[in-house]
Amino acid sequence: MTIAAISTAKSPAGIGIVRLSGEEAISLACGFFQGKQSLDDPANDRKLLYGHIVSEGEVVDEVLAVAFRAPFSYTGEDMVEIQAHGSRIGLERILNCFISAGAEPAKRGEFTKIAFLNGKLDLTEAEAIIDMIEAESVSAQKQSARQLTGHLYRKIEGFRTRIKDTLAHLVADIDFSTEEVEPVDVSALITTCEAILAEMKALESTFTRGKLVQEGIATAIVGKPNVGKSSFLNKMLREDKAIVTDIPGTTRDVLEASYSLDGIHLRIQDTAGIRKTEDTIEQIGIERAMASMEEADLIIALFDASRPLEEEDMEIIERIKDKRVICLLNKQDLGSVLNKEAMEAYFPGAVIETSFIRDEGLAAVEDLIESWFLSGTIEEDEIQIYSLRHKLLLAEAVESLSKAVEDIRSGIGLDLAEVYVEDAFLKLGEITGQTAGEEVLDHVFSKFCIGK
Ligand SMILES: Nc1nc2c(ncn2[C@@H]2O[C@H](COP(=O)(O)OP(=O)(O)O)[C@@H](O)[C@H]2O)c(=O)[nH]1
Ligand SMILES: [Mg+2]
Secondary structure (H helix, E strand, O other): OEEEEEOOOOOOEEEEEEEEEEOOHHHHHHOOEEEOOOOOOHHHOOOOEEEEEEEOOEEEEEEEEEEEOOOOOOOOOOEEEEEEEEOHHHHHHHHHHHHHOOOEEOOEOHHHHHHHHOOOOOHHHHHHHHHHHHOOOHHHHHHHHHHHOOHHHHHHHHHHHHHHHHHHHHHHHHHHOOOOOOOOOHHHHHHHHHHHHHHHHHHHOOHHHHHHHHHOEEEEEEEOOOOOHHHHHHHHHOOOOOOOOOOOOOOOOOEEEEEEEOOEEEEEEEOOOOOOOOOHHHHHHHHHHHHHHHHOOEEEEEEEOOOOOOHHHHHHHHHHOOOOEEEEEEOHHHOOOOOHHHHHOOOOOOEEEOEOOOOEOHHHHHHHHHHHHOOOOOOOOOOOOOOHHHHHHHHHHHHHHHHHHHHHHHOOOHHHHHHHHHHHHHHHHHHHOOOOOHHHHHHHHOOOOEOO
16 A cells, blocks of 8 residues: 655645655656656665656646655655645645545554554654654753654663563573472562662653643633733733733633743743622633633732732632742732731742832742752753653553562562563553554554644
8 A cells, every 4th residue: 555645734835745655656656757867766766856746747846756765764665755835735736646546645643653563663752753743842842852762762672671581580480380490589589670660660750840841831820800910921921912901800711822931831821810700701711710720730829919918819829829839929019018928838938029010020930930840950861751651651560560579579479470570561562662552553643643
């Protein structure tokens, strides 16, 4: 089978690429490509050839075309890439030439799936491709680039090799236990397993941070009406994104914005001020504010420092005091009646006095966010996981291996331990794809776009 797809974005651009992969890729392309040199000629393998795509005597576009002969291509099959002008219509016409000549429209992620099945990359590397395409910050892109170059794969493979070794010892002991064979050194086995376990747990614990890097920090700005929430958003973004007025209840819907702090991505939501209201629209806005607050990784809670706390402020404090909160005592320029130390009781080390009118306190907010989320910046060679799929499998592998250690230690019987060790081995293999079933693969590749 030969598949074809447009691999570039479907919006006007300088160039766009149509890809073909499969046994017929080169012959199909030759049916439409006309140039001085032939794509068919093995001497032109991986050379960019100038020419035209011609269909029924009509020039569709002026293009550059390149053939990659198997196995030296992205998918490992014969491939052709046609670089045409980045017109959606033009690219679709070129694609249709190939489809009408017998190519199958590629499914989501199919090129990469074939590459995976041909052993060009493992599952973590394939997943890194989609993450990299979707990365929204420099650090997210860097993180997926590391995974793309096999860092995680090698780490997991390392665990697998060592676990396999352990397994071999256990199997040998079980199979030959009735014969005169040297028994397994149980304490050495426990030591080995515990060492692997510790490393696996350490990797698992990088997830929280890795996920924040990849997905950004969901940040909710909350507080009573008129305390300066929208002003804060505008100051952070350095643009007038949200409407700021002195009329309480101005912001009604949740307003989303993106902000990059030293390469880490903040997804900020400015929300409606929380208060009791009869206004239906405002009430919906307040419910959304509550939801945003619940889901946030970070809450920026604002209070008007020029007035004493009211019941509504206390309700907000009550709701958020166990979360990760930065508390801003705003409007310091009007004179403060709120006591910073008293607020520290609720939000230790996280109370900052601000005045947006005077541009005061914003740098301190940024510093605090950085110290919380960027502290101990990642070493270049450190491996973090950020995918929930990896984290769950790793957790299962940790659990199985822990049970194995318990069984070995308690002397219950090595055959039971073997089952657990085997399970840990398989779970890790599901991360890299070695032991992943069709269902897992379908799930992973369905997240891709067509043409990738
Ligand atoms: N004096 C003073 N006024 C502020 C400060 N921050 C915001 N305001 C004003 O307070 C009003 C409400 O601000 P806004 O950002 O819309 O508050 P929100 O309802 O919490 O989103 C506006 O008139 C702002 O100009 C500040 O630090 N000092
Ligand atoms: Mg507002």
